Amino acid sequence: MSRLSAPSFGWIILFASTASVAQAVTRTWDGNGANPPHGTFNVGNNWDTNVVPTNLDAAQFNLGLGYTVTFTNSPINNNLQFTGGNVVFTSSGGARTYSLTDASGGQVVTTLNAFLGSAAGSEGRVTVTGAGSQWTLSNVLTVGNSGTGDLTVSEGGEAQA
Secondary structure (H helix, E strand, O other), X not given: OOOOOOOOOOEEEEEEEOOOOOOOOEEEEOHHHOOOOOEEOOXXXXXXXXXXXXXXXXXXXXXXXXXXXXXXXXXXEOEEEEOOOEEEEXXXXXXXXXXXXXXXXXXXXXXXXXXXXXXXXXXXXXXXXXXXXXXXXXXXXXXXXXXXXXXXXXXXXXXXX
């Protein structure tokens, strides 16, 4: 199952529309070949192209196992895709904001399940805002469970499960 969660530090994923003429490149997480492929988001060796995804790129997580991706910054990417495995997002050094932006609005595609604030003491937040911004899930979305979860959809944004 795909899992988006966050322990003790707050997570905010923002979707916003901005003008962009460049074509997005998909950069796929490989965790630098480690097993399990845990690692830090903003380290180039953890990506198939050895380059951290930029605001023009799509970040893809498709490995079929469980792993944790740690954020030491607040990245901005074009799109975000979860297509396999059990991915846990966590932050180091405080709350982080993961922003998505492209010409048609930020888009997240999750082909399995997603959890926001599922674990005890965790906090997970997703904000989908602006026309063209959408989060599409193929299966279950759990908001809050043993932790605190928040899903905000506003200003023409969409979330579908």
